[in-house]
Amino acid sequence: MAQTQEKGLKRKIITTARQVLLSDGYHNFSLRKVARKSDVSATSIYLHFENKDDLVHTLMDETIRKLNNHLKNSIKQAIDPIEKLNILANRYVNFALENPREYQLIYVISSEEMSRYPKEKFRKARKGYEMVTSVLEDGVRAGLIDEKHPRLAAYIFWAQLHGVMSVVLSKRLDTRIDQKAFIKESIDHIINGYKIRTALKTE
Amino acid sequence: MAQTQEKGLKRKIITTARQVLLSDGYHNFSLRKVARKSDVSATSIYLHFENKDDLVHTLMDETIRKLNNHLKNSIKQAIDPIEKLNILANRYVNFALENPREYQLIYVISSEEMSRYPKEKFRKARKGYEMVTSVLEDGVRAGLIDEKHPRLAAYIFWAQLHGVMSVVLSKRLDTRIDQKAFIKESIDHIINGYKIRTALKTE
DNA sequence: CAATTTAACTTAACACTGTTAACCTGAGCT
DNA sequence: AGCTCAGGTTAACAGTGTTAAGTTAAATTG
Numbered sequence: 001m002a003q004t005q006e007k008g009l010k011r012k013i014i015t016t017a018r019q020v021l022l023s024d025g026y027h028n029f030s031l032r033k034v035a036r037k038s039d040v041s042a043t044s045i046y047l048h049f050e051n052k053d054d055l056v057h058t059l060m061d062e063t064i065r066k067l068n069n070h071l072k073n074s075i076k077q078a079i080d081p082i083e084k085l086n087i088l089a090n091r092y093v094n095f096a097l098e099n100p101r102e103y104q105l106i107y108v109i110s111s112e113e114m115s116r117y118p119k120e121k122f123r124k125a126r127k128g129y130e131m132v133t134s135v136l137e138d139g140v141r142a143g144l145i146d147e148k149h150p151r152l153a154a155y156i157f158w159a160q161l162h163g164v165m166s167v168v169l170s171k172r173l174d175t176r177i178d179q180k181a182f183i184k185e186s187i188d189h190i191i192n193g194y195k196i197r198t199a200l201k202t203e
Numbered sequence: 204m205a206q207t208q209e210k211g212l213k214r215k216i217i218t219t220a221r222q223v224l225l226s227d228g229y230h231n232f233s234l235r236k237v238a239r240k241s242d243v244s245a246t247s248i249y250l251h252f253e254n255k256d257d258l259v260h261t262l263m264d265e266t267i268r269k270l271n272n273h274l275k276n277s278i279k280q281a282i283d284p285i286e287k288l289n290i291l292a293n294r295y296v297n298f299a300l301e302n303p304r305e306y307q308l309i310y311v312i313s314s315e316e317m318s319r320y321p322k323e324k325f326r327k328a329r330k331g332y333e334m335v336t337s338v339l340e341d342g343v344r345a346g347l348i349d350e351k352h353p354r355l356a357a358y359i360f361w362a363q364l365h366g367v368m369s370v371v372l373s374k375r376l377d378t379r380i381d382q383k384a385f386i387k388e389s390i391d392h393i394i395n396g397y398k399i400r401t402a403l404k405t406e
Numbered sequence: 407c408a409a410t411t412t413a414a415c416t417t418a419a420c421a422c423t424g425t426t427a428a429c430c431t432g433a434g435c436t
Numbered sequence: 437a438g439c440t441c442a443g444g445t446t447a448a449c450a451g452t453g454t455t456a457a458g459t460t461a462a463a464t465t466g
Contacts, residue, residue: 107369107373151379151380155376158366159366160367162366163367164363166362173358174329181355182359185356189396190363190396193395
């Protein structure tokens with residue numbers, strides 16, 4: 001009736017699904033709970049989504065898009081590639097800290113649970129990689145960065161950052177270590193790895 | 204009767220639980236399945252474990268111990284700190300590649316699912332951190348490594364490696380990127396980050 | 407040795423879960 | 437007016453973690 005935004009119920013389901021996820025966590029996320037809070041029968045969800053995973057992946061998709069926009073807008077003003085990397089890393093970290101449950105959603109889904117879904121869904125996620133790839137290429141051209149395989153290096157960049165945030169969010173950090181210091185130090189460490197190693201003919 | 208090893212049933216449950224986990228994956232791991240394969244009623248598991256999470260944590264614990272031993276034995280022969288880091292990283296990666304489901308078990312458990320368990324269980328996991336901490340300290344003393352906070356740096360070391368393996372195991376890697384090259388390059392990248400920068404005759 | 411406590415195990419049941427099949431209902435088109 | 441069919445429903449299946457209550461056999465005690 002009201003022609004809310006997208007197609008009525010589907011949008012509503014997605015919205016309350018995200019609410020449930022944010023308030024109860026992935027562990028306690030169930031279709032029936034989403035249905036209850038949407039004033040719909042549980043089976044109605046199946047009219048709009050193939051199954052639970054499909055709904056979860058839709059949420060994941062939206063989150064990835066959100067994160068990518070969050071990142072893309074941030075480096076428009078910057079010029080220096082190293083500065084860009086810094087901005088990207090810090091934005092990524094902040095996103096994870098501010099939206100831990102949504103962030104975890106992106107990664108919690110293991111390959112097994114993924115398997116029945118097409119890789120096509122990962123295409124969008126690549127935007128983030130492409131961004132770093134081109135920043136690295138710029139850096140190489142400017143003689144600031146030493147990388148033979150920028151695309152590969154871009155994957156390494158995100159993988160390292162993810163590892164850092166994974167440790168932080170799962171609260172595995174030694175109590176003697178300050179979280180902020182850990183993150184700051186990690187970013188420095190990761191980015192240093194890309195800088196030209198001066199006065200040293202690497203290999 | 205047969206006084207198997209530890210305490211009869213408990214050991215048996217753990218063993219078949221690990222089998223189920225390895226064959227069916229964490230996603231399809233259920234107490235009832237474990238019970239069925241152990242020729243025991245499902246409720247019997249509760250005589251030996253507080254609940255499902257407790258059993259899973261026991262498996263996790265054993266896996267961490269296994270991984271730590273795997274790592275500890277590897278650096279006994281080596282002398283050079285940089286070489287030690289290399290060995291540790293490679294062993295870690297191999298463990299993850301050879302035992303992906305056990306490896307994921309260590310990390311899949313999110314903080315939420317953890318929360319009702321004492322941090323005390325994480326103590327054992329720290330052995331790995333301590334190992335790297337002391338290697339880094341040796342390196343600093345030998346003038347090969349530049350680190351002001353070795354313990355913090357040790358955490359970064361593992362976090363980065365975990366991030367890399369997380370991306371690899373969840374099959375998120377771009378198809379144009381070779382897995383082996385990615386891992387090799389990542390390790391180089393991570394370790395380079397620890398070497399002394401500036402003019403230096405290392406190697 | 408007999409009585410009793412206790413540990414190890416069982417069955418039955420509760421309140422959930424994802425998912426499917428069968429049914430209904432009303433708007434739009436021919 | 438009759439038909440199709442998208443969008444919704446209820447009922448049911450097979451499975452889950454977990455608890456309560458009952459059994460049974462071994463160990464401990466008087």
